[in-house]
Amino acid sequence: MSGHANAVIHRAPAPASPANAAVSALSAEHAALVANAYAGFARTIAYLSEDDQARVERAFAFAQQAHAGQYRNSGEPYITHPIAVAQLCAQWHLDSPALAAALLHDAMEDCGVSKQDIAAQFGQDVADLVDGLTKLDKLEFHSREENQAQSFRKMLLAMAKDVRVILIKLADRTHNMRTLSVAPRSKWRRISRETMDIYVPIANRLGLNATVRELRELSFKHLYPWRYQTLVKAVERVKARRRGMAERVRSELEKAFAQRQIKVRLLEREQELYKVYEQMTRKGLSFAKVSDIFGVQALFENVSDCYTGLGVLHQTYRPLPGHFKDFIANPKPNGYQSLHTALLGPSEVEVEVELRTEMMHVVAETGIAAHWLYQSNGMDRMLADSLNGRWLESMLEIENVSDDASEFLSDVKVDLHPESVYVFTPKNQILTLPIGATVVDFAYAIHSNVGDHIAAAMVNGQPASLRTVLKNGDTIEIITADDATPHPGWLEFVKTGRARSKIRSQLKHANQQETSALGLRLLTQALRVAGYNDLPADSPLADAIWQNLAILHQGKSREQILQDLGHGRLIANELVKQIGQVLQGLGLRPDALVLSKERLMAPAPAAVLAIGGADSAPVRYAACCGPLPGDAITGILVSGRGLEVHRQNCPVAERRRAKEPASFVPVEWAEEPVGEFDATLILHLRNTKGALAEATVVMAQSEVDIRRIDMVEEGRLEAIEIRMGITVRDLAHMELLLKNLRRARNVLRAQRFMAE
Incomplete structure (x- = not known):
């Protein structure tokens, strides 16, 4: 919004008199300016009933009073801006609550008017619309970026619940952009970039x-x-030169359609300067090449005439291969419908033609606003089904699983790009996804449960990877499994905001569950070592213990305390001391039988935690030493990161043991470790051609995957050092690899990496 901070603001109830009474307080010149602006707006809203027009007039009077003493950068009274915004909304035939909200859209933010004031005067629906358009208080946030993200989040969610919010906001942004030239030049780039990044994609x-x-x-x-x-100057010169050619194309096409008795209205499509510039920069084309295109829109009475008209065009001028697109049978996600073709016209000029019905043309230009323009023609249902209902719903879903405003805005931005592919379910239901969407995006587009449990997929009847990028016309079948869960790696390739937000939510939930489970295991083992049985679940004793612990830990719940244990922010032995004090206060002492059992069964002072198996505790494997099943290992609870596993002879682990002995947890490998484990390999190779290729062949034959290769600058040395990130099954697999590498002719040395 654009109110001046130094404006004198008067808050008063709206006068009961008509709009001209609100204008009379201004100077004669400004009063005439405002009166003329409102008179033009009043003529535009003639489609409203008299009662609705009166409601809008009262909103103007209220806004005029609220903005008294405020002026725009141009020197005009500030009220001219809300009138202009309402005028743009009226061109879409929005209803009276939306027009009243357009007139009042800055009142709450810039004039101190409360939501309750607006609701009392104009109803709750108008107040909700204005509230959705009002930015958040900047003082609540630490940075402009955080404030912007939160404000956009509020606006987009209000839009998802009532699309009139964004239509008013787009009208507001349009008028601000029209008058941006009078704003300080320092603001031009930021506001224009924000418009391109957020508002243009939303409007699209x-x-x-x-x-x-x-x-x-x-x-x-x-x-x-x-x-x-x-x-601008270059395009004007082209227009002047091509006027005769444009008239010839129009004449020849009108004659061709008349001969076949097809009614058509031909419109010359203006060249959009930004699109010309974009093609020049993106495709590296000269202006002459880009401007040598003539655009025509052909509007027909019905759909069958569109297809018949396509045949007429192709008989009149030769069609260019690969340029036909049918957006009537397959509408774009925003409801756009047209047939597109390109022809070779007179003087070898390319003629691009869009064929559609008059109604499709209205939708093409006004999109969802066509609902208000043509409420009586069944437009509402068409728009709800095929325009944006699904996208608006997806925004609400993203909000439900997103805790962070910046993350929410990032996910929504992903869904703002309209370029699409059209794919099919096995039952031939068509789905629209953004270009680059994968099998996982498709699964989440079907249903979040399908995405959460996807195990495999078939694309066009053939097995396909989950990261397969989908193409137009693909038919996808999803195979699910109850035990399948989202993988963090999916975030690297999914394209839709819906998929991204759902995956994040599931991973966050799963991580919390795993961390709590690890915390409980650490606590249980520490209790047994101290001579206590497991804490009884859902009992008065357990309730008493957790209530006392909550007092000691700033009111944290049982789940939060267990997560702190799992994350290493709390040490189990220290927590057991606190529990022991609570138990002793209740008259309970360590059990001698439990103590003796633990000492007989445990090989160390504390019970050993099994890791690496299918049901093992969630851990991080330290990159400094890359422990593998078969290595002697130890565990360290690292604050904020949870349990970290090191090789026992790791120097990093030894230094931590000296500083924080209480953070160490005895661990051992599960009987049957599952999966593959990361390790780093150091190779010294002869500085000769084919040396690296020889090494990678050996690794492939040893069934080892390479994740990365880091090579130091070769120079003129006889040998080069290479570090490779690899995945292996266990220590035996690693030793076999090292043995095979050392036999290679050009491998001088091969060993595992360990930080010093």
């Missing part, structure tokens, strides 16, 4: 193509003023 998603074009042009104009002006 909602099918508001006219708004998209205008916001893009205005952003381009203020981001790159010199380039913009240069292109």
